Amino acid sequence: MSIEYLVAANKAGRDIIFDLDNTLYAERQFLFTAYKKIATKLYPECKNKVYAFLIATFKKDGRRNLFDKLVLEFPRSNLGVEDFLGILRSHRCNNCLSTYSWVNDFFHCVGDEFKWRIITNGNVQQQKNKIKSIDFPADKNRMEIIFANESSPKPATASFFCLVNVENLCQPIYIGDSFIDRDFSDNLNIEFYDVSNLF
Secondary structure (H helix, E strand, O other): OHHHHHHHHHHOOEEEOOOOOOOOEEEEHHHHHHHHHHHHOOHHHHHHHHHHHHHHHHHHHHOOOOOHHHHHOOOOOOOOOOHHHHHHHHOOOOOOHHHHHHHHHHHHOOOOOOOOEEEEEHHHHHHHHHHHEEEEEEEEHHHEEHHHOOHHHHHHHHHHOOOOOOOHHOEEEEEEEEEHHHHHHHHHHOOEHHHHHOO
């Protein structure tokens, strides 16, 4: 399957809904700019070492307990995980992040009239900041964005029913990158499209 499959589905009147992180753009773009801000703001005298540690640890182990590891490696009596999370969740950089090339190609095929719908998990303020930071090919003001954590995070189905005119959606397809997205689709009994097919 490919972009052509999705374009054909759209032309056939089917509705397409997207996950956000690692589906429409690479989330590490956002995280790495936030990590740089954390290093610069909280460790100004050794910011390069702290930033390098955050990137290397993320690449090796992912984000799990990342800030706990940072505190152990660079202890500061006045710093805790909440200080790092505060910067991460308030960070944004208007239109500084790029979408995947397939997103731009898809937009070129479907045009301005396509209805962009996004359902995303995560801290709501942080997800809103990500939206502001991404340079989408489409008009953000015309996107319908559902922050699942305002109801129940995926794979719970509540966020799907927050979509406008959800009862009129035609054979929806959900595009995502994770097992949570697949379970979400299965719970709704709608088609799941694995974004890895587009790379």
